[in-house]
Every structure is written in structure tokens, then in C-alpha cells.
Amino acid sequence: MTDKLARGSRPIRKRAAVTAGVAIGALLLSGCVQSQREEDTGAGGEDAVDSTFVFAASADPAGLDPAFASDGETFRVSRQMFEGLVGVEPGTADPAPLLAESWETSEDGLSTTFALKEGVTFHDGTEFNAEAVCFNFDRWYNWTGVAQAPNVSYYYNNLFRGFADTPDTAVYESCEVNGDLEATVTLAQPFAGFIPALSLPAFSMQSPTALEEFAADEIGGSAEAPSLSAYAEGNPVGTGPFKFDSWNVGEDLQLSTYEEYWGEQGQIETVIFRIIDDPQARTQALQAGTIDGFDLVAPADIPALEDEGFMIVPRDPFTILYLGINHAVEELADPLVRQAIHHAIDKQALIDQTLPEGTQLATQFIPPVVEGYNEGVTTYEYDPERAMELLEEAGYPDGFEVQFNYPTGVSRPYMPTPEQVFTNITDQLSEVGITATPSPDVWSPDYLDKIQGTEDHGIHLLGWTGDYNDTDNFIGVFFGTESLEFGFDNPELFGSLNEARGMTDRDAQTELYSEINEDIAEFNPAIPLAHPAPSLAFAPRVVSYPASPVNDEVFSQIELSE
Numbered sequence: 001m002t003d004k005l006a007r008g009s010r011p012i013r014k015r016a017a018v019t020a021g022v023a024i025g026a027l028l029l030s031g032c033v034q035s036q037r038e039e040d041t042g043a044g045g046e047d048a049v050d051s052t053f054v055f056a057a058s059a060d061p062a063g064l065d066p067a068f069a070s071d072g073e074t075f076r077v078s079r080q081m082f083e084g085l086v087g088v089e090p091g092t093a094d095p096a097p098l099l100a101e102s103w104e105t106s107e108d109g110l111s112t113t114f115a116l117k118e119g120v121t122f123h124d125g126t127e128f129n130a131e132a133v134c135f136n137f138d139r140w141y142n143w144t145g146v147a148q149a150p151n152v153s154y155y156y157n158n159l160f161r162g163f164a165d166t167p168d169t170a171v172y173e174s175c176e177v178n179g180d181l182e183a184t185v186t187l188a189q190p191f192a193g194f195i196p197a198l199s200l201p202a203f204s205m206q207s208p209t210a211l212e213e214f215a216a217d218e219i220g221g222s223a224e225a226p227s228l229s230a231y232a233e234g235n236p237v238g239t240g241p242f243k244f245d246s247w248n249v250g251e252d253l254q255l256s257t258y259e260e261y262w263g264e265q266g267q268i269e270t271v272i273f274r275i276i277d278d279p280q281a282r283t284q285a286l287q288a289g290t291i292d293g294f295d296l297v298a299p300a301d302i303p304a305l306e307d308e309g310f311m312i313v314p315r316d317p318f319t320i321l322y323l324g325i326n327h328a329v330e331e332l333a334d335p336l337v338r339q340a341i342h343h344a345i346d347k348q349a350l351i352d353q354t355l356p357e358g359t360q361l362a363t364q365f366i367p368p369v370v371e372g373y374n375e376g377v378t379t380y381e382y383d384p385e386r387a388m389e390l391l392e393e394a395g396y397p398d399g400f401e402v403q404f405n406y407p408t409g410v411s412r413p414y415m416p417t418p419e420q421v422f423t424n425i426t427d428q429l430s431e432v433g434i435t436a437t438p439s440p441d442v443w444s445p446d447y448l449d450k451i452q453g454t455e456d457h458g459i460h461l462l463g464w465t466g467d468y469n470d471t472d473n474f475i476g477v478f479f480g481t482e483s484l485e486f487g488f489d490n491p492e493l494f495g496s497l498n499e500a501r502g503m504t505d506r507d508a509q510t511e512l513y514s515e516i517n518e519d520i521a522e523f524n525p526a527i528p529l530a531h532p533a534p535s536l537a538f539a540p541r542v543v544s545y546p547a548s549p550v551n552d553e554v555f556s557q558i559e560l561s562e
Contacts, residue, residue, distance in 0.1 A: 049267055049561075049562060050541070050560070050562060051268055051269035051270060052268075052269070052270040052271075052272065053270070053271050053272070053292050053293075053555060053558065054272045054274055054290070054291045054292050054293075055271070055272070055273055055274070055291065055293050055294065055555075056273075056274050056275075056276045056282045056285055056286070056291045056293070056294035057073050057274065057275055057276070057294075058073060058275075058277055058279075058294075058295070058296065058411065059071075059073045059275065059277055060073070060247075060250060060253070060275055061073055061076075061077045061078075061253065062074045063228045063232035064077070064078075064228075064231070064232050064233065064234065064235075064236040064244065064247070065206070065216055065228075065229065065231055065232035065236060066078035066082055066201040066202050066204050066206075067139075067140065067153065067156070067202055067203075067204075067216075068147070068153060068232060069154075069201070069202060070155060070202070072413070072465070072551060074201075075200075075201040075202075075551065076273075076295075076551065076553070077253060077255075077273060078201040078204065078238075079201055079240070079551075079552060079553065079554055080240055080241065080242040080255055080271060080554060080555055080556075081123075081236055081237075081238040081240045081242055081243060081244060081255065082201060082205070082206065082236070082238030082239070082240050083098050083099050083204060083205060083238060083239050083240050084099060084198050084199060084201070084203050084204045084205060085098060085099050085100035085103075085114055085116075085133065085203075085205065086098055086100060086103075086195055086196070086198040086199045087199055087552065088199050088468070088548065088550060088552045091316070091546075091547070091548060091549075092469070092548075092549065093196075093369070093370075093466060093468055093548075093549050093550045094196075094469050095195050095198075095469075098117075098199075099116060099117050099120060099128065099205055099239065100114040100115060100116055100117070101115050101116065101117050102115045103115065103195065105194075105195070107504075108504070109187070109190040109191075109194075110173075110186060110187045110189075110190065111184055111185070111186045111187070112184065112185050112187075112194065112195070113178065113183070113184045114133065114182065114183050114184075114185070115181065115182055116128070116129065116130060116133065116181040116182065116183065117181075117262065118181055119262055121239070121262075122206075122207035122209070122210070122237050122238065122239055123207070123237045123238060123239070123243040124207050124209055124210050124237045126207045126208065126209040126237075128205060128239055129180050129181060130178065130179060130182055131177055131208070132205060132207070132208055133175065133177075133183040133185075133205065134175035134177055134183055135208040135211075136203075136205055136206060136208075137172065137175040137185060138175060139211065139216075139217065140153070140156045140172070141160075141163055141164050141170070141172050142163065142164045143156070143163055143217060144163070144165065145219070146219040146221065146222065146223055146226050147217055147219050148163055149223035149226065151226075152219060152223065154202070155197075155200055155202035155203070156202065159171070159191070159197050160172050160191075167188070170188055171187055171189055171191050171194075172185075172187060172188065173186045173187055174186045189502060190503070190504050191501070191502065192472075192500075192501065192502065192503055192504060192506070192509055193468070193470040193472055193473065196468035196470050197467075197470075199467075199468050199552070200467055200468065205238065205239060206236070206237060206238055207237035207238070209237070210231060210235055210236075210237035211231060211237075213235075214229065214230040214231035214235040215229055215230055215231065216230075216232065217229065218230075233247075234246075234247060239261075239262070240258070240261070240554070241257065241258060241261045241263065241264075241265055241266065241554060241555075241556035242255035242256060242257060242258060242271055242555070242556070243255060243256060243258045250275055251274075252272055252273060252275060253272070253273040253275075254271070254272050254273075255270070255271040255273075256270050256271075257269045257270075261556075263556075265556055266555070266556035266557060266558065267558070267559065267560050268555055268558060268560070271555050274291055279296065279298055279416075282294040283297070283298070283305070283537070286305070286310060286537055286538075286539065287305075287308065287310075289539070291539075292538060292539045292542060293536060293537060293538040293539065293542060293545070294536065294537060295413075295534070295536050296411040296412070296413060296534055296535075296536075297312065297356075297416070297534075297535045297536065297537045298416055299354070299356045299357070299416060299417070299535075300417075301537075302356070302357070302535060302537075305537050309540050310537050310538060310540065311537070311539075311540065311542055311545075312535050312536070312537055313535060313536045313538065313545050313547050314356065314358050314533045314534070314535045314536075314547070315413075315533060315534050315535070315536075315547050315548065315549055315551075316358075316369075316547075316549040317358065317359065317367055317531035317532060317533045317549070318369070318465065318531075318550055319367070319413055319463060319464065319465050319466070319531055319532050319533075319534070320362060320365055320366070320367070320414060320463055320464050320466075320474065320530075320531060321355075321415050321421070321461070321528075321529045321530045321531075321532055322362075322365065322461075322462060322463060322526050322527060322528050322529055323345070323459055323460070323461065323526060323527040323529055324451065324457075324459065324460040324461070324485060324486065324526050325338055325341070325459055325486065325525065325527065326455065326458055326459070326460070326485070326487045327486060327487040327488040328455045328487035329402065329403075329458050329487075331396065331400050331402065332402070332458065332459070333488075334394050335523075336390045336391075336393055336394035337391065337394050337396070338524045338525075338527075339380060339387075339390050339524060340386075340387040340388070340390035340432065340434075341387070341429070341434065341459070341527065342380035342524060342527050343380050343381070343382065343383045343384070343386045343387040343390065343432075344382075344384055344428055344429055344431065344432045344434065345382065345425060345428050345429075345527065345529070346428055347361050347362070347529055347530060348361055348382075349382075349424070349428075350421065350424050350425065350428075350529060350530065353420070353424055354417055354420040354421050354424050355416075355530055355532045356416065356533050356534060358533030359530050359531065359532045359533050360530065360531040360533075361530060361531075362528035362529055362530050362531050363377055363379050363528065364377050364517045364520065364521060364528055365474050365478060365517075365520065365526075365528050366466075366471055366474045366475060366517070367466070367531045368531075369469070369549075370466070370469055370470070370471055370474065371469065371470075371471060371506075371509075371513065372509075372510050372512075372513025372514050372516075372517060373514075374514040374515075374518055374521075377517055377518050377521040378518065378521040378522050379521070380524070380527075384431055384432050387432040388432050388433065391432065391433060391434075396433075398433060399432065399433025399434050399435065400433075400434060400435070401434075401435040401436075401437060402434060402435070402437065402458040402459055403436075403437050403439050403457060403458030403459070404422065404425075404426060404436035404437060404438055404439060404458060404459050404460070405439045405440075405441065405447070405450065405451060405457045405458065405459070405460035405461070406418050406419065406422040406438070406439070406440055406447075406460065406461045407440070407441060407442070407443040407461065408440045408441065408442055408443065408447075409442050409443055410443035410444075412463060412465075413463075413465045413532065413534035413551075414464065414530075414534075415461060415532065416532070416534065418461055419440075422438070422440075422461060426438070436459070437458075439457070439458075451484075451485055452483070452485050453484060455484055455487060460485075462485075464477065465550070465551070466550060467550060468550060471500070471510075471513040471516075471517075472500065472501045475497065475513075475516065475517070475520060476497050476500075476501060478526070479493055479494075479497065479520060479525060480494060480497045480498065480501075481494055482494075486525055486526060488525055490523065490525075492519075493516070493519060493523065496512065496515075496516050496519065499512070500512045500513055500516065540561075541560050541561050541562045542558060542559075543560060543561050544558070544559040546558070
């Protein structure tokens with residue numbers, strides 16, 4: 001899943017109003033869910049499997065058009081309704097065929113021909129074929145106005161870097177229909193991550209008929225405050241196992257089985273995403289039996305839930321939690337100070353005391369499973385005495401005071417309890433004479449706006465959940481260009497990352513990324529802390545859940561016992 005709301009994306013404004021308070025909505029939904037379940041099981045028949053699955057989401061989706069989304073909650077819903085040409089191997093972050101049965105890329109890396117799956121239809125009956133593929137690619141390329149805003153078409157902007165009116169920077173060039181079930185996509189410049197990038201929900205195939213009928217690209221408002229199209233508000237049409245039914249903003253979103261789905265439909269006929277923004281309330285709802293599962297379980301809640309018979313499902317770590325450093329602050333611009341801060345932090349203690357079981361200690365900004373991971377990078381072991389020596393050498397024998405920014409009212413896959421992480425690191429820094437002045441802000445938009453849009457911050461907590469297995473998806477995002485978050489200018493690093501991004505020789509690219517990871521470790525622009533392993537919790541009737549490190553989890557694959 002991706003959680004890109006943590007990297008500069010802002011929710012698209014919804015025209016629909018919240019229809020009820022959370023408490024009232026919860027009560028009403030509880031009754032609706034029970035009624036639905038009695039209907040599905042024949043008024044409580046003992047042998048029937050309850051085909052309604054209720055999942056507690058921490059927020060509404062930002063919209064129902066995944067092309068204009070970048071946050072985990074939107075993509076969780078999108079993955080039930082939409083599919084792309086490329087998926088991922090179950091339980092991994094590696095690309096695998098989905099709507100494309102196979103593909104072949106030219107030696108120069110610029111043209112890829114996709115052989116498409118036969119017999120697939122969109123939920124509105126429109127045929128999925130090569131024309132539909134090219135329609136979608138050309139749609140993204142020809143966006144204009146607000147649709148081009150980086151916070152609106154986040155992934156297309158970041159990965160394809162240009163539109164029809166800016167062809168000099170664009171990665172995409174054209175799409176050709178070779179036959180009913182074959183299409184060739186041509187790029188204007190090499191992009192080694194092209195195939196794995198297509199596994200993102202943002203590049204799902206959508207019905208050309210519905211996109212045109214409901215004016216999907218008519219985004220209202222402004223780049224700062226965009227609003228949803230009629231398509232994104234209530235008319236999404238994909239090829240996935242579930243189709244859209246209804247969305248009551250602030251309360252719930254309902255999907256149901258698409259009877260003509262090309263693949264296995266599974267046991268679940270109705271999916272209800274119930275909106276519960278409070279982590280404790282999600283836990284209580286699971287215990288009360290009004291939901292079947294939820295994500296981002298607080299580490300402190302796991303033992304009790306396991307003792308009560310609930311199933312805890314951890315994801316393999318594909319995340320990074322880091323302590324950001326703003327080089328625009330005088331003290332933090334000094335490499336000796338940054339080294340001192342790094343030596344002052346006991347990462348293992350931080351993990352043991354605040355992060356989920358299975359979390360891995362981080363020495364660099366990519367998880368070990370990502371190609372380019374460097375086992376031998378420069379590290380800064382926990383050494384408070386060395387930290388104090390470095391501070392004295394930098395001219396701060398008595399330490400200094402620094403603003404410490406952290407978010408409130410949020411749980412993220414890489415940071416389920418931000419306040420605990422803040423307190424832990426603050427105590428560690430105080431041991432070497434660094435006084436952290438707390439600066440809390442509500443997660444969105446206040447915290448993100450301050451960290452990513454201003455210089456008014458010092459050290460801060462942020463992180464990332466990877467989208468696919470490619471180094472550029474981590475360090476290229478963080479350090480590929482100047483940003484207000486980190487406040488440094490390093491043309492050599494920027495150039496190396498841009499060079500690696502376009503390399504078609506995978507072995508040479510991996511070697512270069514390994515070198516870049518060492519360069520980053522020596523530069524020490526921020527501090528990689530941990531690769532947390534987020535967990536989900538489920539009712540006892542859930543036998544298995546298709547946990548994915550990149551949140552590629554389709555509910556038709558869930559197995560239920562009752």
C-alpha cells in the first residue's frame with residue numbers, strides 16, 4: 001500500500017457531505033451489517049458461510065478514481081475494483097502478469113509489447129482489449145489543467161514526468177494497437193522501473209466508456225483545492241472481482257461481487273469498508289464483532305487480541321521510518337552534528353519499545369529485499385560518548401536546542417504510534433545534551449504542509465511504504481532533487497540517481513544503486529531508523545488473508561470458516 005499521503009499528496013476535496021456523525025453511523029451500520037449477514041446466511045443458518053466481509057478503514061478514500069490517488073486507503077478500495085496490466089507475485093513486491101499475460105521489451109528499453117488476457121470485461125460490459133489499454137495510457141498523457149497538478153496526478157507526475165503539452169520531459173510517447181489482444185507502449189526515454197510501476201493502482205485499467213460518460217477528467221476547483229469528477233464520486237468501473245455499490249462519506253463504502261469476473265470469485269459477495277478513524281475504536285469494534293478486520297494494529301494491543309482468539313497477520317517489512325533532518329537549520333547543516341545525532345540514537349531500543357514485532361533495524365533507506373541494498377554501508381552505531389565528542393568538535397560542547405516535529409492523530413504502516421517514537425528519541429537525544437523542543441501538528445494537512453512545504457521545522461518523523469521492488473521508489477523519492485523537507489542541494493547525488501533511474505542493464509543499475517546507498521550513508525542527510533512490520537487483526541472466522549508487503553491484497557482471496 002502504499003501510503004503516499006506521507007509524501008506530499010493531499011486529499012482531493014469531496015463535494016459529497018458527511019451524512020452523519022461517526023457514533024451514529026457506527027450504530028446504524030452495525031444494524032445494517034447484521035441485517036445483511038442474516039440475509040446472506042439464510043437468517044442465521046448454521047452451515048452457511050457469512051458472505052459479507054466488513055473491514056474497518058482508518059479514513060475515506062480520497063476518491064474512486066485511482067489515477068488521481070496516492071494514499072493507502074484509496075488504493076485498498078481500488079484494488080478490489082480495478083486491475084492493471086501488471087500485478088505482483090503473491091506475498092512479494094515483484095511484478096507478475098495480471099491483465100497482461102506476458103510482455104516483451106526491446107533492447108533499448110523504449111518499447112514494450114503486451115499480450116493481453118482474453119475474455120475480460122469491465123463492470124459496465126465494455127470489452128477489455130488493446131484499444132482500452134491505449135485509451136488509458138493516452139488519457140494520462142493528455143491531462144490538462146488541474147489534472148496535471150502534482151498533488152492530483154501524483155504517480156503519473158513522479159514516474160512519467162510530463163504530458164502531451166510538455167513532451168521534452170515526458171517519459172511516455174505513444175501506444176499502438178497491434179490487434180485485439182496486443183498493444184505496444186513506447187517510451188520517449190528509458191525508465192527501468194516501467195514494468196513494476198504498472199502494478200500501482202494508479203495505473204489500473206478503467207472502462208473507456210465510463211471514463212467518457214462520467215467526465216472523469218473534469219477535475220474542478222484548483223490545484224490547491226481540487227474537487228472530484230462525477231466518475232470519481234460514484235461511478236468507478238474496472239475489471240476486478242468487486243464492483244462499486246455505494247459510498248456514504250464518513251460512514252461506509254460498499255462493493256459487491258462482479259458476476260462476470262474472469263478469475264476466481266471466492267467466498268465473499270459483499271465488502272463493506274466501515275470508516276473508523278480512531279485506532280482504539282477499531283480494536284473495540286473487532287472485539288464487539290461489528291467488523292471482521294482492520295489494519296495498523298497498535299503494537300501494545302497485539303498480545304491482548306491474540307489472547308482473545310483474534311488472528312494477527314504481520315506483513316513483511318517493506319517500509320522505512322526515518323528521522324528527517326532539515327539542513328536549512330544552522331546546527332543541522334553541520335555533518336558533525338548529523339553524525340552526533342545518529343550516534344545518539346539506540347535504534348534497537350526504539351524498535352523494542354515502540355514498534356511492532358518483526359521490525360528490522362535500518363542502516364539505509366531501502367529494505368534488505370530491494371535490489372541495490374548495500375550490506376557494507378557506513379553505519380553509526382549507538383555510542384553516546386562519541387556523539388558528545390562530535391558535538392564538542394562541532395562547537396556545541398553543551399549541546400543545543402532543536403525543534404522536533406511529529407504528527408498527531410494518525411497511525412501509519414511505518415509508524416503506528418508517532419507520539420511514542422517522538423518521546424523515545426527525545427529522551428535519547430537529551431542524554432547527549434540535545435534538547436528537543438516538541439512541535440506536534442495534526443497529520444493532514446498541517447503536519448505534511450509544514451514538513452514538505454516550508455522551512456519551519458528542525459528534525460522530524462516521516463516514512464514510506466514501498467510501491468514496488470525498485471530502489472528509485474525509495475531513495476529517488478527522498479533524495480532525487482532539492483526539497484524543503486531536507487533543505488540540501490547535492491547535484492552529484494541528484495545526478496547519480498537520475499542516471500540510475502534510466503539504466504536498462506539491471507546488473508549495472510544495481511551496482512550503481514549500491515554505490516549511491518554508500519554515498520547517502522556518508523552524506524548522512526537523514527537517519528534511517530527501522531523497517532517496521534505493520535500488522536492486521538481479524539476475527540476468528542478469517543482462516544487466511546493474502547498479506548502483501550506492498551498492500552496488494554484482494555478480498556476475493558480471503559478464506560472464511562463461517
